[in-house]
Amino acid sequence: MSNRKTGRAAASSSPPTSPASPVTSARRDPHRKLEYLERRLQAAPAGAELVALVQAHAEEVMALINGQRRVAATWQRNQGPAFVRAIVDSGFDESSRIPKEVNGVTLEELLLRMAEALQRHGSTGLRHAIADHALVALRWSRECHSLQDLFGRIRDDAEEVPA
Amino acid sequence: MSAPSREHMLRQMRAMEAILPQVQAELERFPNVEAVTVGAKERAQVATPQLAFQVYVTVKKPPSELAQEDRIPETVLGFPTDVILIQEASPTEDDDKYRPLLGGTQLQQSAGEGTLGIIAIATAGSAAPAGDPVILTNSHVAPTNGKLVGQPKSPCDCWCCACCDVGRIVDTQIGPAGAVTVDGAIATLNEGMRYSHEIVEIGAVRGSVSATTLVPGTDRVKKRGRTTELTHGILSSAGAGTRRGDGVTFVNQIRVTSLPGGPPFQLGGDSGAVLLDSQDRVIGLMHAAVLPAGTPAFASRIEDVMALLNVRIPVMGTPGAVPLSTAATPSAAAERHAALAALGQRLHAIEAAGAWWELVERHRDEVRDLVQAHRGVSLAWHRYQGPAFLSHYMKTATEAEYQVPEEIGGMAPQNLLVGMAAVLEQHGSPELAADIREHYLDALQLSRGCRRIDHALDRLERERRAGPAARSHEEPAPPGPPGGVRRTSHREPARA
Numbered sequence: 102m103s104n105r106k107t108g109r110a111a112a113s114s115s116p117p118t119s120p121a122s123p124v125t126s127a128r129r130d131p132h133r134k135l136e137y138l139e140r141r142l143q144a145a146p147a148g149a150e151l152v153a154l155v156q157a158h159a160e161e162v163m164a165l166i167n168g169q170r171r172v173a174a175t176w177q178r179n180q181g182p183a184f185v186r187a188i189v190d191s192g193f194d195e196s197s198r199i200p201k202e203v204n205g206v207t208l209e210e211l212l213l214r215m216a217e218a219l220q221r222h223g224s225t226g227l228r229h230a231i232a233d234h235a236l237v238a239l240r241w242s243r244e245c246h247s248l249q250d251l252f253g254r255i256r257d258d259a260e261e262v263p264a
Numbered sequence: 265m266s267a268p269s270r271e272h273m274l275r276q277m278r279a280m281e282a283i284l285p286q287v288q289a290e291l292e293r294f295p296n297v298e299a300v301t302v303g304a305k306e307r308a309q310v311a312t313p314q315l316a317f318q319v320y321v322t323v324k325k326p327p328s329e330l331a332q333e334d335r336i337p338e339t340v341l342g343f344p345t346d347v348i349l350i351q352e353a354s355p356t357e358d359d360d361k362y363r364p365l366l367g368g369t370q371l372q373q374s375a376g377e378g379t380l381g382i383i384a385i386a387t388a389g390s391a392a393p394a395g396d397p398v399i400l401t402n403s404h405v406a407p408t409n410g411k412l413v414g415q416p417k418s419p420c421d422c423w424c425c426a427c428c429d430v431g432r433i434v435d436t437q438i439g440p441a442g443a444v445t446v447d448g449a450i451a452t453l454n455e456g457m458r459y460s461h462e463i464v465e466i467g468a469v470r471g472s473v474s475a476t477t478l479v480p481g482t483d484r485v486k487k488r489g490r491t492t493e494l495t496h497g498i499l500s501s502a503g504a505g506t507r508r509g510d511g512v513t514f515v516n517q518i519r520v521t522s523l524p525g526g527p528p529f530q531l532g533g534d535s536g537a538v539l540l541d542s543q544d545r546v547i548g549l550m551h552a553a554v555l556p557a558g559t560p561a562f563a564s565r566i567e568d569v570m571a572l573l574n575v576r577i578p579v580m581g582t583p584g585a586v587p588l589s590t591a592a593t594p595s596a597a598a599e600r601h602a603a604l605a606a607l608g609q610r611l612h613a614i615e616a617a618g619a620w621w622e623l624v625e626r627h628r629d630e631v632r633d634l635v636q637a638h639r640g641v642s643l644a645w646h647r648y649q650g651p652a653f654l655s656h657y658m659k660t661a662t663e664a665e666y667q668v669p670e671e672i673g674g675m676a677p678q679n680l681l682v683g684m685a686a687v688l689e690q691h692g693s694p695e696l697a698a699d700i701r702e703h704y705l706d707a708l709q710l711s712r713g714c715r716r717i718d719h720a721l722d723r724l725e726r727e728r729r730a731g732p733a734a735r736s737h738e739e740p741a742p743p744g745p746p747g748g749v750r751r752t753s754h755r756e757p758a759r760a
């Protein structure tokens with residue numbers, strides 16, 4: 102995920118054709134899409150922490166997917182690229198349905214198997230992150246049907262957390 | 265007229281063995297004759313102190329139905345014959361727990377159960393390290409190489425899953441090919457397992473000896489198995505053949521008959537027991553009997569067993585020594601069993617915990633098999649410290665203040681659960697995979713903050729009283745990212 106600074110730069114270099122809807126503009130520019138998603142997540146404290154978590158481990162996860170044979174095999178075998186493509190293609194419209202199954206593999210199965218592969222081959226920090234967050238990520242993948250659902254769950258979960 | 269002396273019988277036996285090839289050539293031309301050997305003349309399937317050439321036939325007809333030339337002569341070269349019908353013998357199968365491990369007790373592998381014959385010693389060439397103690401039993405009792413065996417059971421009746429496993433099969437054979445003489449298996453002992461070379465009710469053994477040195481029809485033999493326990497019989501032959509119900513034909517077997525009017529020598533579950541002579545020397549390894557009579561019974565000669573599996577029987581103690589079983593030592597395992605039983609009772613009293621227990625019961629055997637035999641599952645179980653976590657959680661059942669470490673070897677319980685859910689969902693049966701998918705998130709949720717088994721039970725009990733709505737507020741650690749991120753920074757270093 103791009104950081105906020107990069108996102109702004111990308112946005113300024115590709116001015117939206119319609120200033121009315123950020124979703125519409127996001128559909129036309131991948132950088133804008135990610136920036137929009139990030140902004141939405143940053144709006145809630147829990148979401149901001151999720152963004153921080155992803156930023157902390159994204160580089161390692163990408164390196165493992167691209168350079169570690171077994172992780173790459175798990176990613177490919179469980180339709181990881183197809184899920185990413187399907188999600189990006191949805192245009193990040195909040196009401197668009199998140200694909201729950203691609204070629205017989207469910208999103209939850211992909212995440213569970215990737216969690217196993219990543220904790221097996223990843224760093225101690227990544228393993229700790231999986232131990233701490235796998236439950237909530239897997240639950241969201243099971244229960245959320247759209248980005249709207251996901252944002253709602255992040256807000257609700259934050260409200261349930263005792264101070 | 266007094267019975268002939270033992271020395272006289274031995275001389276007669278050697279004389280008969282000297283002409284045995286000639287007698288075999290003479291008698292094996294008769295229809296249905298499978299084998300001829302020197303043994304005792306049997307009456308009503310009981311060996312008598314009279315030597316004879318035993319003629320094993322596949323079909324036994326009354327003399328009136330046979331042509332004169334097809335009748336087996338009553339005597340050959342001056343010695344009597346005894347026509348014995350080859351009956352289908354059944355491999356025998358069989359509950360007390362014995363620690364230290366002793367011979368003559370129940371042994372089980374998931375595919376079969378029988379008797380732990382004796383703790384033998386591995387020799388050079390064995391699948392076990394030379395000099396190490398090994399469990400000796402039958403191959404049909406423990407048929408799978410690499411799998412665990414339990415005493416008395418594997419898995420046991422309590423829910424600890426592993427307390428009764430005593431060793432692992434390293435060599436299991438019905439062989440050698442071509443002329444099968446042995447149905448045997450050996451298992452190495454788990455680290456720290458206490459054992460004795462003694463046999464329950466018999467005591468110390470005095471090494472081994474070939475059954476061919478004994479006199480058929482005269483010499484008494486005995487065995488201790490898990491079903492009929494200590495029984496005595498009479499050696500009928502040390503060179504008999506038998507065809508078992510599972511289709512295996514054995515040669516050079518020890519044939520034993522019950523004492524006149526005595527109980528069956530061997531029944532289902534006695535398989536794997538060792539056969540001893542009157543001086544407590546091991547002469548064979550029991551593996552079959554004609555059922556339901558329990559006589560005659562069959563054993564592999566111990567010299568064949570020792571040669572095939574590369575083991576020896578130790579000489580120990582003194583004849584008539586008091587069996588160790590009469591002086592059983594108190595065991596830490598018994599304490600643990602009692603604590604686990606109490607925990608099990610509580611578990612059954614909580615409805616939600618009962619449902620978890622049903623899941624465990626439903627899939628325990630399959631999961632054990634996968635952990636033991638499937639490379640991927642086994643690697644995951646060990647990589648994520650499954651044995652260590654299981655052991656620590658078990659310890660919390662017996663020690664009031666004990667807590668499972670947050671991490672073992674860099675792995676948290678949640679890493680173990682994620683890893684095992686992934687591999688079991690992929691490699692398990694459709695039923696197991698379906699239950700994993702349905703329940704693994706609940707297991708992950710339950711594991712958070714529960715560092716003792718009874719804490720998990722307390723939580724289930726509180727949730728049952730408060731209803732599902734209370735669930736998210738009951739947890740010491742919140743499930744969402746904010747709490748999780750904070751918790752990561754407070755992680756303690758591994759302590760185990």
